[in-house]
Amino acid sequence: MRITLVGSRHFGVTTLNMLREHGVEVVRVVVADADDRLASTAHAVGIEVVVQAKPKLVVASEIAPNSDLIITAHSHARISREALAVARYGGIGYHPSLLPRHRGMAAVEWTIKEGDPIAGGTIYHLADRMDAGAIAAQDWCFVKKGETARQLWERALAPLGLKLLAEVIDYAIVHKALPAKVQDEEFATAAPSLSAH
Template identity: 90%
Template structure:
């Protein structure tokens, strides 16, 4: 399976490392910033790095030829329809909430702000609307009393994301397709930046 990884920062790097250990071929890494740590990790691993022309949008020409699946890991760029069409299975991302709850950039912060006793993570199909694509996999965890968003992310949600991504990739390798369950819009909430 040939993967184009779009992402940044620490979660991008840990996702790259998980993919490299998971019998898939990461053929290109796409980043918004050439100085990002994900770009450095990819170069060190001998993987081609593509810097986005527009940091808010990934286009088809930035996706590696013959890509089977696009995976996003801490990317705030929209993956254009043309880019999704360039990959045989389209694209998936990890969102640190139980979608459709807390759609948006600050999902973990809103989990804490709302006092949610349970958090979770979702692998979802990339779509036109942010965090609104079909669900490929989902799991949950408890939120500790007094836990900060960063503590929850590091303790539970980042590791959960890596596990769920690995599970979906394993499914795709066997079935040559991705699981998909449409999100129930009546439960959708937004999680805009708090700053």
């Protein structure tokens, strides 16, 4: 399984480490910023790093040739349709909510703001619309009373994302396909950045 990882920051690094421990081949890491810690971690272990020409878009030439799968981990860039077509199974990402609830950049913050008693994570197929692709895997967790978004992310949602990514990769290796369940638009809610107000 040859993977192109698109991402940034701490979750990008923990995802890279999980993939390497999981025995799949990360052939290229794509970052928006050459100084990002994911770039330096990839360089340190001899993985090719490509810096996106446009920070909000990943194009086909930035995906490693013969990739089986594109995985995004803390990436705010859209993966173009042409880029997705380079990889045998397209691309998946992790979203820290029970999609279609809380689509957007601030899913964990909105989980806390709305007082949701249950949170969760979703591995979803990358598609033209942000966070709207078919669901490949999903699981949930309880939210502790008084927990902040950061505490919830670190305690439950980040580890959940790594576990679900590993499960979907294992499924793809065995079945030569990704699981896919269409999201129910009736339950979609938006989770725009809260700092924008």
